[in-house]
Amino acid sequence: MSNITKSELDLVINRIGSVSMEDSFSMSTFRCTNRTQYEPLRISHNWTINDFRSLITFNDQQMCLKSSTFVSEVAPKINWRMFMFPRGGNLGGTRNGFIFMKVTSTSQYKKLTFKAKHKYIIKSHRFGTNDWNSDMFINTNSLHPDNPIIYCSIFCIPLSRIDNYLYGDGSLDICCEMEIIPDDKGIFCKEEVVKPPMDDVSHYINHASQLKKMYESSDEADCQIICNGTVLNVHKFMLIAYSPVFNAMFEHKETKESKENIIKIVDENLQTLETMIDYIYSGTIPELLNDDEIIDLLQLADKYDIQPLYHLCQDRLIFHLTEMNVCEMLQVSEAYKAQSLMDACIRLVARNLNHILESREWLEMEKTHSQLLLYVMKQITKRGS
Secondary structure: OOOOOHHHHHHHHHHHHHHHHHOOOOHHHOOOOOOOOOOOEEEEEEEEEOOHHHHOOOOOOOOOEEOOOEEEOOEEEEEEEEEEEOOOOOOOOOOEEEEEEEEEEOOOOEEEEEEEEEEEEEOOOOOOOOOEEOOOEEEEEEEEOOEOEEEEEEEEEEHHHHHHHEOOOOOEEEEEEEEEEOOOOOOOEEEEEOOOOHHHHHHHHHHHHHHHHHHHHOOOOOEEEEEOOEEEEEOHHHHHHHOHHHHHHHHOOOOHHHHHOEEEEOOOOHHHHHHHHHHHHHOOOOOOOOHHHHHHHHHHHHHOOOHHHHHHHHHHHHHOOOOOOHHHHHHHHHHOOOHHHHHHHHHHHHHOHHHHHOOHHHHHHHHHOHHHHHHHHHHHHHHHO
């Protein structure tokens, strides 16, 4: 293509001006509208579990199955992977299976923010039986290099229904249909550099490890916690740093705890107390705690005002939240003023309103916790308006 000369360009510009002046309509009233529409990118991942019929005959509640990892071309640094507890895992009894999603960032230096919606489909291979669809899960997530993994989107599968969806050889087909949704600028995954220097991260890990060793060896312990006849040797500075309640005990010199350096705790579960103390030194809690153990730990965190642990317990309970335990979790959230857990319960009830309102647990709560249910329904109405 030949280049246009300046004289030719001037001629074109003048011609446009001449036409504009000669047109019968006023250019000031002429308007153009432009719009760019960004469409979600759709992906689908199929997972076939061979001989699933035999797997569910094993009474191994902790058995966990994993799909292969899948990615989207518009967000290649985000890995998706389906997990399944065929016999309930820590999420429920052995009569139900659970599918959930693990989302992982592979970025070492950037926070990734994205919005996605997806659902699980259990394929039917029997005439007259429709595919089994989960709710649509819609999440906006941020994955940080220091916290690159989230677990989400739990789908409960009553095993009493599963036989209708198995192949003749007993295998099971699960499909995840997903859309990555762009923002108003067409960006599917926003990337922000946030990674701290590696020496800071390794220093923190080493620091926490040394504190844990100090607790386990009782080196330089200057305080005792006595619970049900068991003595735990601890360090006052650690208790004071994490708990305003413990701080108040030692701040006033006339208190018995301050004078004797002994804290007597009664009517508490020793194992739960040990888990709380272990958290104070390590910043972590065991992965395999069940709901009752987490609730007990939440109660202790609330009692001693250990806010990081208080919020961590809520996060664990939210991850375990299902239609079957949502009524219990509503009562827990009310008892301990656990607002994050309460909000998650309300969202789950709103998504499954008809089914939950007919459940035995909800009907019982209408008699025992009517004011709580009234609050829940008001919040659902307010958020839906």
